[in-house]
Amino acid sequence: MHSISVNRIGFIGLGNMGKPMAGHLMRAGARLTLFNRSNQVLEELAGEGAEVASSPHEVAQRVGDGLIFLSLPNADSVAEVVEGEDGLFAGLTAGSKIVDMGSTAVEPTRAWHERALGMDSDWIDAPVSGGQKGAREANLTIMAGGLEGSVDAIRPVLEILGATITYMGPSGAGQCAKLANQIIVASTIASLSEAFLLCRENGVDLKAARSALLGGFAQSKILDQHGLRMIEEDFEPGGTAINQLKDLVEAAKVARQGDLDLPMLKTNKELWERMLEDGLGELDHSGLYEWYRQTLEKERGSE
Structure with missing residues (x-):
């Protein structure tokens, strides 16, 4: 079971949805490591106690076997973050879980899930509904796909971000x-x-x-x-x-x-x-x- 008090948490993508979600995790006591293309929001959250990484690879290394949340606009953006020598997969630690909260294409999601499992890690697709208002008020609807045991393990953390968390089925079902x-x-x-x-x-x-x-x-x-x-x-x-x-x-x-x-x-x-x-x-x-x-x-x- 993953918890705010025990596990380190990474967060990549601090736009209109990601920034308020990261803020909720920080206020709940999470030790956050952040990466974002824009420095302004990083500086703001660093001033509130978050750590800033220079690349997704560094996020993965700092988080270790914790959780890494993604809040990105599309599958191409996710690919930029997870692939390559500076990507998440290059630094992933066994036991870690990537939680993709964006609306990402189904087939790439399933492929990334299989790749993560092959590294003794995991990938959960957990897109949300509720928009910016739901993100700000932490009452998002979260639709989770992947291994059911993995979704159950991160549920206490998801409950910080959303009011309704539903397991939808295997990888890609959330999307x-x-x-x-x-x-x-x-x-x-x-x-x-x-x-x-x-x-x-x-x-x-x-x-x-x-x-x-x-x-x-x-x-x-x-x-x-x-x-x-x-x-x-x-x-x-x-x-x-x-x-x-x-x-x-x-x-x-x-x-x-x-x-x-x-x-x-x-x-x-x-x-x-x-x-x-x-x-x-x-x-x-x-x-x-x-x-x-x-x-x-x-x-x-x-x-």
Whole structure:
């Protein structure tokens, strides 16, 4: 069983999600060793007592048989951290566990898991849902894949970061569950965008519509949180449209590999592709509503 008081912990990737998670671990008493491409956040957390490593390799060496958390945007970023002479695998100690909390591609995840096992270490895919708000408030939903005993062993540490920790199955299952989450989120945002556009164009007050719908069968977190964003036109990114599309592309890839025909996924993915083509990829994914609105204005302007 891994615990904050006994094991050293490494953390790589201190962006909008990683920084608050690392902060929670520090406040819980963890002895943290950090690596990040940007020095500013490293200096800030070093001032709070964390150690700073010069490379992922050094993180692995300092942590020994402890835990190494990754919070990185995609599989390419993970590969940069784990591969090569300065990567994690080059310095990994037997008994250690790598915990990948980002949304990473399924097949590389399984390959890294096998490689870690071959070094008497382990790899757990533990992507999260809840966004920056969940990371700040330590109430993330964590979907874990890998060896069940390994997930159980790190559960006390995961509970510092999330309110719901669920074992999903073997390696890659956590990432598959996150893809399912993203399919549902993306489809719901698109449906809400169209519903709000329909209401607005027919004189319905959107605040009243949101309030009424929250009391019925259509209620959801997306209607609650992103519906308000749409009404207030607040598209400052929590999770960007770019990242939303990245996950849909991976979901479509996994579906093709399994000979699955998912027509709603195909249709939805095309919407996000068009949003990015029109230059709105840096908006929050709730900004799909803004893309719908701008598209409608362009169509009317060309009539």
